[in-house]
Amino acid sequence: MALDETSQRLLASTRGSIEEIVNSISNAFRLFGASMDEAVLSIEIKQSRDPRVKKYHQIYRRTKKSRIKKKQLKKIKAIL
Numbered sequence: 001m002a003l004d005e006t007s008q009r010l011l012a013s014t015r016g017s018i019e020e021i022v023n024s025i026s027n028a029f030r031l032f033g034a035s036m037d038e039a040v041l042s043i044e045i046k047q048s049r050d051p052r053v054k055k056y057h058q059i060y061r062r063t064k065k066s067r068i069k070k071k072q073l074k075k076i077k078a079i080l
Helices: 002-047 051-062 066-079
Strands: none
Touching (some): 051 066
16 A cells, blocks of 8 residues: 555656656747747848838837837838
8 A cells, every 4th residue: 555655656746747847848949939030030130121120120229128129129020
């Protein structure tokens, strides 16, 4: 009986650790995907010849307020 309880506890703790590992791996892939999206957007902005994109990107680079940065990125994405 004690052996059965011990094996059940071990199995439960193993399931928990496996779920933690899977969650951490999925979070890593999600972050990697987000960083790749940012990199692609950055390349598209730099290659764009549209003067509006250049203007909005210039404002984006110079400002320090995140609210304004978000607005500029939204405008750039709409143009691209």
